[in-house]
């Protein structure tokens with residue numbers, strides 16, 4: 581088969597694909613922390629499919645798990661017990677400290693499930709979420725996503741919600757009441773540019789939820805599965821949420837999401853479902869992914885600190901391998917310059933450069949990334 585060039589990708593994309601995305605590169609191959617474009621240029625990948633490819637690209641154990649399962653059974657639906665699904669649910673329960681799991685196909689769907697679960701088990705209808713929070717683009721998850729530019733054109737979205745300034749516990753206290761089903765938050769805001777709140781904020785949400793009888797719903801789609809150096813970002817605090825949503829890094833790029841919930845919170849028969857969710861391939865990929873992450877997790881914080889040392893001049897915000905730094909309007913230019921030098925980074929909201937590399941990234945690769953970023957920013961620090 582002849583390989584397509586970037587301009588061939590572009591021509592087909594422009595003619596046949598709805599223009600919801602802006603892109604100018606074609607990534608066609610990956611291995612470890614490196615990806616290659618259609619012309620064969622290599623890049624160290626600190627985007628990792630947006631915090632997804634934590635085990636690196638095409639980790640042999642994940643590839644093998646998917647291929648082995650594909651030879652056995654690709655799909656059977658949730659009308660039957662699904663190979664690997666129970667094992668994966670058990671593993672997720674063990675690493676998150678929650679009670680049971682429910683599977684979805686994406687992070688947005690995991691949030692939709694959390695909204696439904698909170699509604700049906702509390703019998704309440706109101707939610708509170710935070711400014712700059714991102715929870716997905718489906719109708720339900722978009723309703724609790726703050727960014728007006730992406731949400732408002734689609735309102736009304738059928739979810740009763742109030743937004744409160746991220747970090748403002750006094751404002752939260754004023755709006756959470758006996759009719760609130762849940763408070764939805766990211767323990768670290770990812771799309772907003774890696775905004776890390778003090779532990780007291782997370783503890784305060786717990787207290788306010790407990791006082792009002794509302795559920796605490798932690799969106800760990802981006803922060804979960806080892807990204808911050810622990811299985812959950814919440815595990816950096818003493819607080820446990822009532823519902824946790826997961827996706828992104830859970831299956832190394834095979835589409836999957838999940839929610840895990842505390843003991844008395846579960847869907848009853850027919851309350852929720854999905855044809856593909858928790859399918860055999862996704863579960864096999866996730867089990868292999870967790871196996872790999874278990875081995876590399878102890879090193880994630882140290883690797884983040886190595887980035888931190890190299891980028892110290894820019895006051896980076898770092899928790900494990902979730903790194904953000906505010907560089908303002910030059911962010912798109914820096915992203916482009918880094919790509920030209922063979923390093924992929926990404927601009928999150930408000931001029932925040934975000935690095936979410938594979939957790940398997942090696943020290944020499946970190947040093948090269950840091951050198952390229954410093955060069956792009958015009959100050960070689962290393």
Ligand SMILES: Cc1ncc(COP(=O)(O)O)c(C=O)c1O
Pocket residue numbers: 630686687688689691714715716717766770771799800801802803827828
């Ligand atoms: C915190 C958070 N929640 C939910 C989502 C939505 O996940 P998905 O894109 O898999 O639907 C994202 C995606 O960026 C996210 O960062």
